Amino acid sequence: MEKKILIDKIFQYGKQLGLQDMEISYNSDTSFDIGIFKQEIDNYSLSDNNKLSLKVIYNGKLGNSYTEKIDETSIEMLVNEAIENAKIISSSDEVEIFAGSKNYTSVNTYNENSEKVSDIDKINFAKKAEEIAYSLDKRIVQVQDCMYIDGTEESILANTKGLNLQNKSNYVLSYIGVVANDGKQIKSSYSFACGRDFSKLDPEEMATEAVKKALSMLGAKSIKSGNYPIIIKNETMGDLLSSLTSIFSAENVQKNLSLLKDKLNKKIASSMLTIVDDPFMECGLASRSYDSEGAACTYKKLIDKGILKSYLYNLKTAKKDNVETTGNSLGSSRIGPSNFYIENGNNSLENIMNSVKEGLLITGLDGLHAGLNAISGDFSLSASGYLIENGTIKHPVEQITVAGNFFEMIKSIEDIANDLKFGLPGESYIGSPSIKFKGLAVAGE
Amino acid sequence: MLSKQLIEDVLNAALSTSGDFAEIFVEDRTNSQITLIGGIVENTISGRDYGVGIRIYKGFNSVYAFTNKSDRETLIKTAKKAAQAMIGCHNDLTLNLIKSDVINNHKILKYPDKVSKLKKVEAMRKVYDAAKNYDDVISQVSVTHLDHNQHIMVANSEGLWKEDTRVRNRIVVSSVASKNGEMQTGYLAPGAMRGFEFIENYDLEALGKEASRIAKTMVNASYCPSGKFPVLIDNGFGGVIFHEACGHSLEATSVAKGTSVFAGKVGEKIASDVVTAIDDGTLPNEWGSINIDDEGTPSQKNVLIENGILKGYMIDRLNGRRMGHASTGSGRRQSYKFAPTSRMTNTYIASGNSKREDMFANTERGIYARYMGGGSVNPSTGEFNFSVLEGYLVENGKITTPVRGATLIGKGTEILKKIDMISDNLSYGQGMCGSSSGSVPTNVGQPLIRVSEITVGGREE
Numbered sequence: 076m077e078k079k080i081l082i083d084k085i086f087q088y089g090k091q092l093g094l095q096d097m098e099i100s101y102n103s104d105t106s107f108d109i110g111i112f113k114q115e116i117d118n119y120s121l122s123d124n125n126k127l128s129l130k131v132i133y134n135g136k137l138g139n140s141y142t143e144k145i146d147e148t149s150i151e152m153l154v155n156e157a158i159e160n161a162k163i164i165s166s167s168d169e170v171e172i173f174a175g176s177k178n179y180t181s182v183n184t185y186n187e188n189s190e191k192v193s194d195i196d197k198i199n200f201a202k203k204a205e206e207i208a209y210s211l212d213k214r215i216v217q218v219q220d221c222m223y224i225d226g227t228e229e230s231i232l233a234n235t236k237g238l239n240l241q242n243k244s245n246y247v248l249s250y251i252g253v254v255a256n257d258g259k260q261i262k263s264s265y266s267f268a269c270g271r272d273f274s275k276l277d278p279e280e281m282a283t284e285a286v287k288k289a290l291s292m293l294g295a296k297s298i299k300s301g302n303y304p305i306i307i308k309n310e311t312m313g314d315l316l317s318s319l320t321s322i323f324s325a326e327n328v329q330k331n332l333s334l335l336k337d338k339l340n341k342k343i344a345s346s347m348l349t350i351v352d353d354p355f356m357e358c359g360l361a362s363r364s365y366d367s368e369g370a371a372c373t374y375k376k377l378i379d380k381g382i383l384k385s386y387l388y389n390l391k392t393a394k395k396d397n398v399e400t401t402g403n404s405l406g407s408s409r410i411g412p413s414n415f416y417i418e419n420g421n422n423s424l425e426n427i428m429n430s431v432k433e434g435l436l437i438t439g440l441d442g443l444h445a446g447l448n449a450i451s452g453d454f455s456l457s458a459s460g461y462l463i464e465n466g467t468i469k470h471p472v473e474q475i476t477v478a479g480n481f482f483e484m485i486k487s488i489e490d491i492a493n494d495l496k497f498g499l500p501g502e503s504y505i506g507s508p509s510i511k512f513k514g515l516a517v518a519g520e
Numbered sequence: 521m522l523s524k525q526l527i528e529d530v531l532n533a534a535l536s537t538s539g540d541f542a543e544i545f546v547e548d549r550t551n552s553q554i555t556l557i558g559g560i561v562e563n564t565i566s567g568r569d570y571g572v573g574i575r576i577y578k579g580f581n582s583v584y585a586f587t588n589k590s591d592r593e594t595l596i597k598t599a600k601k602a603a604q605a606m607i608g609c610h611n612d613l614t615l616n617l618i619k620s621d622v623i624n625n626h627k628i629l630k631y632p633d634k635v636s637k638l639k640k641v642e643a644m645r646k647v648y649d650a651a652k653n654y655d656d657v658i659s660q661v662s663v664t665h666l667d668h669n670q671h672i673m674v675a676n677s678e679g680l681w682k683e684d685t686r687v688r689n690r691i692v693v694s695s696v697a698s699k700n701g702e703m704q705t706g707y708l709a710p711g712a713m714r715g716f717e718f719i720e721n722y723d724l725e726a727l728g729k730e731a732s733r734i735a736k737t738m739v740n741a742s743y744c745p746s747g748k749f750p751v752l753i754d755n756g757f758g759g760v761i762f763h764e765a766c767g768h769s770l771e772a773t774s775v776a777k778g779t780s781v782f783a784g785k786v787g788e789k790i791a792s793d794v795v796t797a798i799d800d801g802t803l804p805n806e807w808g809s810i811n812i813d814d815e816g817t818p819s820q821k822n823v824l825i826e827n828g829i830l831k832g833y834m835i836d837r838l839n840g841r842r843m844g845h846a847s848t849g850s851g852r853r854q855s856y857k858f859a860p861t862s863r864m865t866n867t868y869i870a871s872g873n874s875k876r877e878d879m880f881a882n883t884e885r886g887i888y889a890r891y892m893g894g895g896s897v898n899p900s901t902g903e904f905n906f907s908v909l910e911g912y913l914v915e916n917g918k919i920t921t922p923v924r925g926a927t928l929i930g931k932g933t934e935i936l937k938k939i940d941m942i943s944d945n946l947s948y949g950q951g952m953c954g955s956s957s958g959s960v961p962t963n964v965g966q967p968l969i970r971v972s973e974i975t976v977g978g979r980e981e
Contacts (some may be wrong), residue, residue, distance in 0.1 A: 112777065117603045120859065121585040123598070128567075141567035143588045144548075149568070156566050163554065163637045166562040194605075204740065219779050219900065254779060254900045261781075297975075300746045330557060331660050334703065361604045408563045442905035445894030446927045450696060451586045451703045455744075455927035457905030473903070476746070476927050476977020518746030518977040 080245040081127075082233055084147065089154050090132060096172035097133040098234035098366065100406070101125075106226035107194070111201040113465050118222070128406070129153050130172065133161035135169040136520045139407055168391055174236040175240040176371035176402075182355055186271040190227060197223050197273075204278035208253050211286045212292070218478025220252040224446045225273070226308035234273035246360060247273045247499065251282055255289040262287035262295065269500055270358060288438070291461075293469035297519040304434035305477065305490070305515045306427060308460070311440055312507035315454075316417065317498060318443040319481055320505070322452075323377055324410040325392035331439065331451055333484055338383045339449035344485035346381040360500035365402065367423070372413060372483055387412060405502055416506035424509045429466040435517065436468070437477060439517065447520045452481035457515075475519040479512075488515035521546045521673040521683065526592055528615045530574065531677050532729075533599035537606045537857070539576035540597075544675040544838045545814065546572050547856040552632060556644045557662040564637070574599050578606045579902040580672050580842050584859035614695045617681040622812050626805045629713035632667040640665045643719050645693070651695045657739060659698035665719070666690045666711075674816040680775050682816045686809065687962060689718045690950065693728055697735035704741075704924060706734030707730040707893075707909065711807045711961065718805075734891060734910045737922050740945030744911060744926035744978030750878060750886035751928060753916065753976045757892050757949025761965035761971075764895040765904040765932040766863070766912035769905050770824050771955060772850070772862035774837035774899040781902040781933050782830060790830045791936035794855075797825040799834055801849060801865030807950040808866040808963040814858055815851035822848050824867075825936075836862040854958025862956045868965030872942025879941050879970050885928060887976055888912040888919050894916055894951070895928075902932035927977040935971055943968035 082099050089097045103125045110118035128141040131154070142149045201223040208218045225247040225482035232240045233515025252265040257481050266284040268276045307315065327333040335343070354363050363372050375385050388396070389404035405411045428436065437460040447454035455478035462469045490511040498508035522530075527544055534542035552566040572595060585602040587594055604962040625839045652773040663935040667689045675681040683859040690711030697704050708731045712718045753761055766782075774780035782790060791797075801810045801819030810819045816839050835843065838853030839862055852863035880888075888911065895906025912919045948965035 105700070109709060116581055116605070117582040118859070121583075121598075121601060122589040122857065123589070123594075124571075124857070125588045136609055139563075141565070142570070144570035145570055145588065145595060152568065159637055160564040163564060163641050164561050166560045167561070217777070217779055217900075219777065231829075251709060261901050331698070332703075334701070391545060407565050440892075441898070441903070442896050442927065443906065444895070446905060446907040448705060453925050455907065455925045455979070457903070457927065457929040457977070474929060474931075474975060476929055476975065478746070478906075478925060478927070478977050479978045480741075502946045512632075516977075516979045520748075 077356050080324060084181065085129065085150050085153065087234055088150050088191050088192045088411055092132060092158065095156045096235055098130040098172045100128045100216060102228060103230045104226055104228035106224065107197065108224045109198055110206050111200060111221045114205065116204055122418060124298055129157050131157045132170060132172060133160060135160050135170070136161040136164040137196060144357060145170045151369065153415060158379050163286060169394055172234050172236050173369045173390060175369055177239045179371045180355055182362045184242065184271070184362055186245055189228045189271060189273040191226065191246055194340050197225070200278055204282045207279050207282040208251060208286055212290060213499055214255045214257050215253050216253040216256040216288060217328065218251065219254060220250060223398065224248045228484050232369050240365055240369055244308050245271055245273065247276060249276055249278070249281060251285045252284045255293055257293045258350060260293055262289050262292040264292065267499060269360060289349045291361055292459065292471045292497050294352065295459065297474040298472055298517065299368035299520050302514045303481045303517050305429060305432065306431070306436045306509055306511045306514060308436060308438045309492070309494050309509045312439055313496065313498040313500045313511050314440055314443060314496055316332050316507050317505045318447050320503065321386045323412070325386040325388045326408070326410050328386050329392055329395060333384060335386070341383060343383050344378055345488035346383040347420060347488050347491050348378055348381050348485055349376055349417060350378040352387065352415050354413035356414040356510070357502055359411040361502065362503035363413060365404035366404040368404040370400045370402045370404065375401060412503045414504045416495060416497070417491070418509060419493045419508050422490055422492055424492040424494050427492055427509065427511050428463055431480050432465060434463050435472065436463055442475070449452065454481065455480060475517050479515040484512055484515070489513055521548065522590065525764045526595065526619055527675045527681070527976065528617060530595045530599045531615055532676065533596045534574055534576045534676060535601060537603045539603060539606045541577040543815065543855055544572065545577045546673040548671045552663060553666050554637065554640055554644065554906060555662060556641065558660060558892050561622050561641055568976070570692060571853060573856040573878065574798070575859055576602055576606055577838060582838055582859065584911045586856050589973065601818050613741050615677060616647050617675055618678055618679060620972065622684045624811055625802060625967055626713045626809060626811065628715040629717040631687060631736070632669050635716040636957035643724060646724040647691065647728040650725040651732045653691055654732035654733055655736050657697045657699055657736050658695055660696040662694050664692040672814065674814065682812055682817045684811050686713065686810065687715055688713050691719055691722070691727070695730040695732040695735040697739035697808040698728055699739045702739060704735050704738035705729040706738065706942040709950060713805050713807060713809050723941045724812050737910060738924045741922035744887070744923035744976060746976060746978045748973050751976065752881050752883060752886060752888045752969045753892065753969050754890050755945050755967050755972070758889060758969070759868050759949060759966035760892050760895055760906055760951065762966060763864065763867055763962070763964045764897045764906055765930070765935050766797070767864050767867050768897050769899045769902055770833050771864070772833050772835040772843060775833050776842040778812055785830050786832060788830055790826050790933065791825050792829040792872055792939050794942045795828050795936060795939050796870040797827055798823050798869070798870060799864055799867045803866050806866045806963050810865060813849045813851040814853045817847045817849040817851060819849040819865060825917065829849065834862045834864060836860055850958060852960045854960055858957040863955060863957060863960055864953060864962045866948065866963035866965065868948065868967060869942065869965045869967070871946045873942040874941040874943050874970055876943050876945070879943060879948055879968060880919065882913060883914045883917060886914040888914050894905055897932065903931055905929045921977065929970045929977060931974050935974065936973070938972045939968040939969055942973045958981055
C-alpha cells in the first residue's frame, strides 16, 4: 500500500503542475548470489533493489525520468526532470499514455517453492557442481566462476488513464566455468542451468557438460584458410542471433537502420527458416503478458518459412506503420523480443554432420559486440570448434576467424537440426537449433 | 552523506559475527542521456542512482549486500543479514573514523546541473549537421550526449572515511553510409573527466566529419584478405589491443586465483624490448581517471611492463589479501550494485623511438588499422579478438586500398612478443570496459605500433 500512496502523490504533484497524462513503473527486486572457489564461499551478495520511473506528456511531448532514491523528497525532482526532458524533444511523433489492451493472456512467471529453498541448499548446490567438475578428470585444473544466483521481481505499472498492472516473477540460475590443462594447452568452457524451479536444476548435468566441452577442445589447432561448409552449434547460433535481434525492431526499420526495411512479405531466407517471438512460452524466462508500455504481448512468427512476416513494435512505431503494437516495448523507447527462437528442423545434428565431407562445427564465437555489425549484417569473428572430415570429428580447432554476412547466410541454409537450445536469460530469452550453412570464409593458417 | 555515528554502527553490525573487515560505500549519482537521431531529439532520460553497498571480509571470503534505502533501520538490518553469512563469533572493534580529504586532481568548470539541456542539444546539432552534410552517401546520423555527476562515500573498519565527486562528459557520434543496399558505419566517442567545458571546447564539426569520413571510406572499401600479416595499428583507440590482449590478464581478478596466463611471472620477460605499458589513474581530467578508487585507495601510476619485463599487476584490496600485496588503487565498480574488483583506469603503451614513415616503409605487405572497434579476451587462455573499424592494405611500404570487415585474433602472450616497432605519438581513446564489477570508464592508448605477424580474419582469401 505504501507504494500506491507514493504513486498517487506523484500524480497529484504532476497535476498541480498542469500535467494530465502520467505513468509510473515501479520495480522492486531482491537477489541472492554466491560464488564458490575451492569449496569455500568466495562471493556472497544480497540485494534489495528499487527503481521508480516516470513518464509524462507535456505539450504533446514525452518526458522520462527515474530515481532509485524512492521517498517523498524525490517527487519534485522526478516530475520536474521529466518536464525538462520533454521540453527538448523535437520529434513530432504522436505519443500516448496507454489506457490498456482489451485482453491479456495470463502467464505464470513465479514459482513459490523456489523462494522456500534455504541458503544452505543453494550453497551446497554450487559446492556440489564444483566438486563434480574437479572429480571428473584430473586435467580440470581450475573451476572458476562456479555460481548460483536467484531473484524475485515485483513490478507495478500504473497510469492516470486507469491502467494498473502488477506482476511477480522469479528466476534461478547456476553457472560453471572450467579450465582444462593437459600440460600442452589450456582450454576453458562453461555451462549453465536456469529456470524458475530450483528443484529442476541438476548440478551434475551442468558440471559434466562444462567439463566435456573443455576437454574436447584440448589439442586444438588452426586450420588452413579457405571457404568451408559450416554447422553452427545450437548455443553458438543462439549467441549470434542474440546480437542481431535489433534488425527486427520497427524503430530501426523506420530510421533506415535495418536492412529488413521494405522486405515485409518477401522471401529473405531459406524456406527452412522460421523465427518466432513467443511471450507465452511455457518455461520461457522472458515470458510476459504485457510489455513495459502496458500493451498485451503477442505470439508471432517474424520469419515464416523464409518470408519476413512482421517487425517488433511498440506503441509509437505501430502507430507510424498503422498497425497494432506487438507488445515488444522494453522501456524508454527500446524494442526487443521476448522468448525468441529459430524453430527446430527435422534432422538430428549427427545426421547433418554425416553429410559433411570436409567442414567445420563451430561451437564458439567471440567478440560479437565488436566484430559484428547488425546494420550491415557483416561479421568477422574469432571462432573455435571442430574440423569434420567424412562425417566425423577429426580434431578441435582454435585461432580461426569466420566471416560472412548474416543476410546472405540465412539464404544459404542447408539444414536445420532438431536440437533447439536457449542461452543465458536476460530481457530476452533467445534460442536456436544447430544450423548448417553452405559456406563461410575461414581465416587460419 | 551518512552521519559518523550511523557509519560506525553499520560497520559494527557488519562485524557482529566473524568478519575481520567491513566497508560501506554510498553512491548518489545523477545521469543524463540525450539522443539526437536523424536531426530529431526523440529520447532523453535522466535521473538519480542512489544506494548503499556493505562489504565484509573474513580471510579471503567476502560478503556483499546492497540496498537503495539509507535509513538507519534498513542499513543495520542489511549489515546484520550480510554478517549472518559469516558464521562465528564477534570480534571486538573500536572504530575511530576520521574523515580525510581527497585531493582533487581533476578541475571541473561546468557541472552537469548548471548546463541547460538546450545547450547540450545545440552542441549535438553541430556534430549532427557536420556529419550529415559531409556527403550524400551518409544516410543516417545519430548523436548522443552523456554526462554524470557521481558522488561517493567510502568508509571501512580500518578507520578510512572519504568522499569524492566524479564528473564526466561524453559525446558519441555514429554515421551510417549506404550504397547499393549495403550499410557501413563510422563511430567516434570522445569523453573526459570534465564538465560541459569539454564539449564546448571540442571541435564538434571535425568530430562529425570524421565519423562520416570513416563510414564513407568503408562503404567504398573491398573485403579484407584473410591470413597472417604484419599489422600497423594507429594511436589512440588502437590501444584497445593492449587492453584486451594483455590488460585484463594483468588484473588481480584473474591473477590472484592463478587463472591468468601472466600469474607468477613478475620479473620475467613477457614482451619484446620495445614494450613499456602503464596503467595511470592520476592523469588529469582523463576519461578513466579517479582521485581515489572505489575502496578509498588513492589512484596511482602503475608500471605493468617495462622494456618487456613484467613489473606488476593491477590490484584491489581483496585480491591483494590473496596475493600478499597492497592495493594499487585499482578497486573499481560500476556502482553500489557491484562489489569492487581490480580494474584498469587509463592503460597505455608508452611512446617508443620508431618513426611513422619508417614503420610503413618497412612493411612490404600488411594491414593498417587506422581506427579500431572493440574486442574481448578470455583471460584463462589469453585468446583475444578485436575488430578493425577503418582498415587499409599496405603494399610496398604504402597505404593503398581501404578494406572492411577485418578482425584481428591471437593470444596475448604471443602478440606482446611480436610488437616490433613503436612510434612516438602516444594518444588516448575512450571506452566503457565491462567485467565482473560492471562497466567502468577506461582510457586505452598507444602510439602507432607494428605487430610483425597477426591472424587477420576477412572474407577474401
